[in-house]
Amino acid sequence: MSSTTQKTGFGLGNLPYGIFSTVDDTRCRIGIAVETYVLDLSVFLQQQPVQNLDFDSSVLRDETLNRYAALGQPVHQHVRAHLQQTLPRLLKQDETGLRAAGLCPRSEVLNHLPFDIGDYTDFFTSPDHARRCGEIFRPGQPMGSNFSSMPLAYHGRSSSIVVSGTDVYRPSGQYLKDGVKTFGPSQKLDFELELGVFVGKPSQRGKPIAIDEADDHIFGYVLMNDWSARDIQQFEAQPLGPFNGKNFCTTDDLPCYLKRSDGRVEHVYDIPVDIFIKAPRYDGTLVMSSNTKHISFSPAQMLSHHTVGGCPMRAGDLFASGTLSGATLQEAGCLLEATWNGIQKLELVSSQGDGASEDDVRTWLKDGDTVSFCVGGAASDIDFGACEGTICSKSSSDT
Amino acid sequence: MSSTTQKTGFGLGNLPYGIFSTVDDTRCRIGIAVETYVLDLSVFLQQQPVQNLDFDSSVLRDETLNRYAALGQPVHQHVRAHLQQTLPRLLKQDETGLRAAGLCPRSEVLNHLPFDIGDYTDFFTSPDHARRCGEIFRPGQPMGSNFSSMPLAYHGRSSSIVVSGTDVYRPSGQYLKDGVKTFGPSQKLDFELELGVFVGKPSQRGKPIAIDEADDHIFGYVLMNDWSARDIQQFEAQPLGPFNGKNFCTTDDLPCYLKRSDGRVEHVYDIPVDIFIKAPRYDGTLVMSSNTKHISFSPAQMLSHHTVGGCPMRAGDLFASGTLSGATLQEAGCLLEATWNGIQKLELVSSQGDGASEDDVRTWLKDGDTVSFCVGGAASDIDFGACEGTICSKSSSDT
Numbered sequence: 001m002s003s004t005t006q007k008t009g010f011g012l013g014n015l016p017y018g019i020f021s022t023v024d025d026t027r028c029r030i031g032i033a034v035e036t037y038v039l040d041l042s043v044f045l046q047q048q049p050v051q052n053l054d055f056d057s058s059v060l061r062d063e064t065l066n067r068y069a070a071l072g073q074p075v076h077q078h079v080r081a082h083l084q085q086t087l088p089r090l091l092k093q094d095e096t097g098l099r100a101a102g103l104c105p106r107s108e109v110l111n112h113l114p115f116d117i118g119d120y121t122d123f124f125t126s127p128d129h130a131r132r133c134g135e136i137f138r139p140g141q142p143m144g145s146n147f148s149s150m151p152l153a154y155h156g157r158s159s160s161i162v163v164s165g166t167d168v169y170r171p172s173g174q175y176l177k178d179g180v181k182t183f184g185p186s187q188k189l190d191f192e193l194e195l196g197v198f199v200g201k202p203s204q205r206g207k208p209i210a211i212d213e214a215d216d217h218i219f220g221y222v223l224m225n226d227w228s229a230r231d232i233q234q235f236e237a238q239p240l241g242p243f244n245g246k247n248f249c250t251t252d253d254l255p256c257y258l259k260r261s262d263g264r265v266e267h268v269y270d271i272p273v274d275i276f277i278k279a280p281r282y283d284g285t286l287v288m289s290s291n292t293k294h295i296s297f298s299p300a301q302m303l304s305h306h307t308v309g310g311c312p313m314r315a316g317d318l319f320a321s322g323t324l325s326g327a328t329l330q331e332a333g334c335l336l337e338a339t340w341n342g343i344q345k346l347e348l349v350s351s352q353g354d355g356a357s358e359d360d361v362r363t364w365l366k367d368g369d370t371v372s373f374c375v376g377g378a379a380s381d382i383d384f385g386a387c388e389g390t391i392c393s394k395s396s397s398d399t
Numbered sequence: 400m401s402s403t404t405q406k407t408g409f410g411l412g413n414l415p416y417g418i419f420s421t422v423d424d425t426r427c428r429i430g431i432a433v434e435t436y437v438l439d440l441s442v443f444l445q446q447q448p449v450q451n452l453d454f455d456s457s458v459l460r461d462e463t464l465n466r467y468a469a470l471g472q473p474v475h476q477h478v479r480a481h482l483q484q485t486l487p488r489l490l491k492q493d494e495t496g497l498r499a500a501g502l503c504p505r506s507e508v509l510n511h512l513p514f515d516i517g518d519y520t521d522f523f524t525s526p527d528h529a530r531r532c533g534e535i536f537r538p539g540q541p542m543g544s545n546f547s548s549m550p551l552a553y554h555g556r557s558s559s560i561v562v563s564g565t566d567v568y569r570p571s572g573q574y575l576k577d578g579v580k581t582f583g584p585s586q587k588l589d590f591e592l593e594l595g596v597f598v599g600k601p602s603q604r605g606k607p608i609a610i611d612e613a614d615d616h617i618f619g620y621v622l623m624n625d626w627s628a629r630d631i632q633q634f635e636a637q638p639l640g641p642f643n644g645k646n647f648c649t650t651d652d653l654p655c656y657l658k659r660s661d662g663r664v665e666h667v668y669d670i671p672v673d674i675f676i677k678a679p680r681y682d683g684t685l686v687m688s689s690n691t692k693h694i695s696f697s698p699a700q701m702l703s704h705h706t707v708g709g710c711p712m713r714a715g716d717l718f719a720s721g722t723l724s725g726a727t728l729q730e731a732g733c734l735l736e737a738t739w740n741g742i743q744k745l746e747l748v749s750s751q752g753d754g755a756s757e758d759d760v761r762t763w764l765k766d767g768d769t770v771s772f773c774v775g776g777a778a779s780d781i782d783f784g785a786c787e788g789t790i791c792s793k794s795s796s797d798t
Binding site for chain 2: 118119124133134137138144145146149150152153154155156157158159160162169171172173174181186205206208229232235236237238239240241242243244245247248249305306308309310311312313314317392394
């Protein structure tokens with residue numbers, strides 16, 4: 001029997017969505033994480049119909065969340081309230097009862113990408129990240145006045161977005177090495193901690209989303225890792241922005257509902273996030289601790305700005321905050337800042353207690369390294385699941 | 400009875416694909432343009448089965464070309480040869496016979512977007528365009544050495560890509576007006592002539608497409624108009640590249656098969672393209688004439704570079720050449736260059752023969768203007784169909 005007092009970050013106040021399958025049933029289906037279980041939403045709503053809510057229930061049998069997300073906040077809030085009311089009773093059952101109710105242990109499920117992601121947009125809204133990137137990449141050029149006027153962004157690549165746990169292939173590309181043009185595997189592989197936002201209710205071309213309507217178009221939030229190859233990025237990025245330095249892989253996890261604590265459209269969420277690096281002989285070193293609050297524009301402001309010129313949003317479109325970095329290097333969201341473009345070294349803590357080795361230090365990611373983002377703080381009510389990926393020794397140019 | 404000698408640009412050497420519907424049958428279905436007709440490909444292949452070719456024929460009943468395109472060049476070439484062999488006989492029938500064979504007049508069809516477009520990438524490969532943009536937007540900053548090392552690109556927005564003939568809403572946004580930050584409808588609305596390329600056979604994450612395999616992954620070519628708001632673009636574009644200045648609308652037309660005349664991977668296509676501006680009192684003035692050859696990297700090189708770091712391609716992904724501009728301003732592919740950022744004026748030819756008026760000149764596009772790209776040259780074998788759009792008087796901020 002499950003204990004409802006067990007602290008998992010997946011309590012009734014969280015209830016993140018996902019797409020999952022199991023060994024016994026390989027269909028991709030919509031799930032809700034609760035405590036140590038995943039609830040099959042379609043099974044649940046068949047057995048426990050939600051009252052006074054009319055929607056096309058065929059969306060519950062889809063292999064992605066796109067059509068369900070498009071139903072909009074009123075439907076999701078209704079379902080959420082119904083789950084919060086019904087789940088405590090269901091969770092008190094024995095193993096057989098739990099399975100019959102559509103609940104299966106999270107340890108048994110395979111997660112899949114929650115959406116068929118149409119477009120992915122990466123914002124650039126952390127003032128400390130922007131300041132340091134400017135000092136490193138464009139020394140002597142002050143940040144333009146546009147940075148404070150609006151949430152700057154660039155379009156990213158959706159085809160390379162993967163679910164947490166998927167391996168990351170080290171990209172090859174062109175870059176300058178000691179000032180000489182070269183081609184080869186990136187020598188400056190990095191991560192970027194970001195807060196991602198999935199669009200639910202779509203908008204039409206030519207119809208901006210007003211700032212006070214933006215939250216109605218947001219389905220949920222994820223932690224994201226926008227893996228970056230700094231050498232490739234630096235050589236290619238002027239004048240058009242990042243391209244191959246960013247498009248080889250982006251990792252996301254489970255979309256959570258976040259409620260504004262103060263109801264203001266400028267609201268940013270205050271969620272501490274720890275960054276760990278694990279390696280074959282290193283159990284997992286906490287290298288930095290950042291926070292989702294390190295942004296100068298709120299998600300609602302980002303979405304409103306994105307559509308102000310008439311750009312249409314589809315359910316499943318994704319946008320992200322940009323790297324979340326705080327005032328100190330210990331609060332940076334990427335190695336570029338923490339190691340100051342490879343100059344400072346970060347030390348990993350060996351799990352084997354043996355002597356110092358050159359494997360102990362990192363300026364950039366090595367093959368075999370696993371990067372994990374986890375909600376920090378002892379008593380957080382929110383857990384996005386792991387946002388984790390391991391660098392594959394196979395370079396993309398070896399294939 | 401149709402005359403096979405009629406010159407339309409839609410002869411048997413062209414056979415572009417599209418997705419169409421008719422008033423009588425509103426289903427979106429796969430069509431082939433031939434002479435003055437559209438052939439329903441599914442009807443055709445049912446009546447005239449192609450020999451020695453095995454593929455999942457359910458793809459022919461899809462509402463987009465995605466799954467058909469993913470089948471790859473061997474299937475498309477086989478179908479193409481079969482069409483070229485069979486169509487001359489079919490086209491000799493009377494009206495009843497033509498319709499029974501799945502041929503309906505092009506004037507009766509409505510075109511739809513050919514693909515569910517996953518990702519859209521915009522390259523920047525015309526040396527004359529790059530040089531002039533640099534002189535206008537970044538005076539005193541020489542073009543970086545990256546421009547000659549690889550085809551530079553940025554990710555674009557796929558949700559706002561529309562089929563030819565769709566109205567374009569003038570975007571609003573932030574920009575500098577006489578050095579002062581302002582918000583409002585763009586005052587510098589522009590077009591960009593580009594050659595677009597649709598991906599057919601997909602590739603996997605981490606598996607670059609080798610340069611000599613790139614053509615196998617290309618499904619077809621289109622003319623594209625990457626509508627641009629130069630004031631919004633200029634204010635937002637540093638350091639991350641264009642965003643709202645580009646993502647409000649992009650227009651494409653019918654995917655054509657183009658054969659390399661010399662078989663070399665560096666091959667660029669030599670297709671003259673005329674640019675017309677029509678306005679309510681102006682029938683259509685030829686304002687510039689450019690060519691698809693004005694690029695420094697071939698489509699095969701663009702695709703290979705795009706995937707060299709492991710970025711995966713899906714069927715229906717789209718990439719474009721960037722603005723096609725030649726050496727003189729009469730060969731420019733956009734107003735930014737032709738009017739030198741609004742300084743020079745272009746004159747329209749009035750259809751009403753009345754006196755000179757301020758409506759006669761353009762520095763940027765006015766509401767009601769229609770921009771059309773058409774293959775030029777008297778005897779071209781290729782016709783992409785119209786690539787055309789009209790600026791809507793309704794600003795996106797009015798809604």
